[in-house]
């Protein structure tokens with residue numbers, strides 16, 4: 001049995017579908033979870049799916065993933081742009097990490113242009129809507145094959 005992929009979501013993503021739909025679309029976090037599970041299933045992978053508004057909780061799940069997961073797909077949301085702690089935790093996970101953003105952060109405010117997560121990610125996807133999660137899982141499956 002292969003190890004599961006951890007799909008982690010940062011602050012405010014619980015409001016997906018309601019929050020700024022012109023930027024983030026109408027799909028909900030439940031839709032993201034269903035998409036991730038369906039995509040991972042094609043590769044025989046299970047998904048551990050979490051969202052939190054608290055940095056320490058995301059860090060706890062990254063620690064848990066170390067040794068138990070095949071990789072991490074993470075949309076760190078606003079912590080992308082602020083969190084050295086997430087950077088350190090992801091680096092310490094020793095896992096392939098993929099960073100996903102629903103919106104194209106580079107076409108938005110300047111404070112969204114820098115990511116503390118990108119230097120520890122194998123790949124970064126931005127602006128593909130929730131399809132970015134599916135693309136990240138597909139690429140993870142390729143990388144770990």
Ligand code: DQA
Nearest residue numbers: 075077078101102103105112
């Ligand atoms: C986001 C982009 C971030 O800048 C923002 O803080 C989010 C969501 C995205 O998915 O496009 O909350 O990560």
